[in-house]
Amino acid sequence: MYLYNEFDQTLVNERVEQFRDQTKRFLNGKLTEEQFRPLRLMNGLYIQTHAPMLRVNIPYGLLSSKQLRMFAHIAHKYDKDYGHFTTRQNIQFNWPKLEQVPDILSDLASVQMHAIQSSGNCIRNTTCDPLAGVCADEIVDPRPYCEIIRQWSTLHPEFSYLPRKFKIAVSGSPKDRAATEVHDIGLHVKKDTEGNIGFEVLVGGGLGRTPVIGQTIANFIAEADLLSYLEAILRTYNRFGRRDNKYKARIKILVRETGLDIFKEQVETEWALLRGKKLTLSKQAIERVKDHFNPLSYDNTNDNALEKHLNTSGVFRQWVKQNTTSHKQAGYRIVFLSLKAPNTPPGDVTDLQMNHIADLADTYSFGELRTTHDQNLALTDVKSSDLYALWQQLEKHQLATPNIGTITDMICCPGLDFCSLANASSIDIAQGITDRFKDSAIDTGKISLKMSGCMNGCGHHSIGEIGILGVDKKGEQWYQLTLGGSDSHQSKLGDRLGKAIAKEHVVDAIDDIIHIYKLNRNDGEDFANTLERIGLQPFKDKVYDAH
């Protein structure tokens, strides 16, 4: 993985001292709340319902065991012994004290981590396929390019006071595991017919109040031109993006109101002046970063031991089937650690669990792990002969719930319990769904359920095969259901099922939807396919006749 050189470390250390001074000036009354706000946000610090919330970047989702142990340390020392993994490869701490945040950032810097631009109207953490470098279908490993973008976007002087936040995601496989089509910029790494590396660039995607699928603005931007092209898009957005209404300030609105063709012309006019100059990436510069992402030293091994283990335990077999997937290297598997155990808010991990996971990463997976878009963790390089021993350990620490990709593996925002924006709670609904489906999740099959506590859409409800959106109706919590969204291959926004549903009926309504699916599904047919075949109406009839 990428290791900081002296230059990177100096920058992060200087950032810590800068924020220490800003926090001190705020606490002494030398900075107003309004002036301090963007400064703290650009260091990941929100003021939430109960306490500040600190969001820490995990660049492109890659973590070392040492870094995870630092999260455990921070959770224990400064917070309430847990952290929350988000959909965009961050971890959030929900209870730090403002005056201690500079110390937390200093601890993070000691393991090459930071919270720079994890919030605010600037370029956020660049995310990527959590299976980069290990999945069999990969064209090019996107992580070196993510690191290059991380460096270019960090403390970018021109783009730190944008109209609104700006998110970039990169995928290097035909299967999109990074939700690139719902990002401000989505990049698909590809090769041309001569084998040159470049990027298809999508622009103007996003979730939130106005969910939009990104459109292709360029089919192939050569890798040397990546940064100059990004700079051209960002400058166009910075100049012309709306600043009169924060709900219309994202680039998706600019692209829609300008029209893709004209927007593209504007970008290309900027690019003509930037291209071929200082931002051009040399082969050597790219290679230097790529050297950090060389393939790991895999053993020559096979699945013989695994075959034997599979015959000894049905529960283990179930877990292997549900929570592991194939690796490009023979004899290795990718293992997902479910952060959706019953009785735990989705994405939450305790400090003890984090320490155990760090140990397991050291023992079984080259000391590295990944965070996924679905708020789980992955040990991506496990020998299949080690799976049985690893599974036993994970079971012990409530990390082996065999529900990856099922209805109880839901994406969920923190909701009204923590977030000052939320209209409705989501954690208790998630709990209700888990209770209802925990025994039948595997039988129900592959299904993505995503839930947000307000229309800002942090839980990505609009691209869930089942989406749940919390809304406020005269002080009461109601929930709007959508069906048929998707965030892989061809992203798609879900269709509204009907009018919002009262809180006490939401779990029953989900049950009705699953009932209709099971009643109609053909052998081995996923929820998404059944829905596409039979349409919304049967689901609608069942849910609204009943309630």
Add this chain to the structure above:
Amino acid sequence: MTLIKNNSVSGDAWHHHIAEQGLPTNHDIVSLAYWLENKTTLIKSGLILGLLVDGNEDFETIEGELTHFSLIAINFPTFADGRGYSLAKSLREKSNYAHEIRAVGDILPDQALYLTRVGFDALELPTKEHAGLALDKLSEYSVFYQPEIA
């Protein structure tokens, strides 16, 4: 008002022209609207002038006027409006504007470094204390990922 020029507190040879108080004199900074209205007269006068524009002003509008001015002042209506950064950078890199580019309006000492990184060489801060702090902030970082301004 305290001026920082080329990374130190500096005296100010320039004045902001107020249209109601009569014709400009040498080293006055005139607004874009005033300039466009009185362009012919002002060119004839041979005065050394600066131009004040808002950060959201069209680059294309300003571009043609640059040769008449020895200073461009870019106004920040609020510190959160980042358009002035792109405008300054465009003036330096697209138009190769070599004279003073000054940041005026709602700018915070904490923004001083980014402003100088995009091509501002002068900053108008509200007080001496703000200017002192801004100077401290200019040396907060010793390393940058982005290239220097051309």
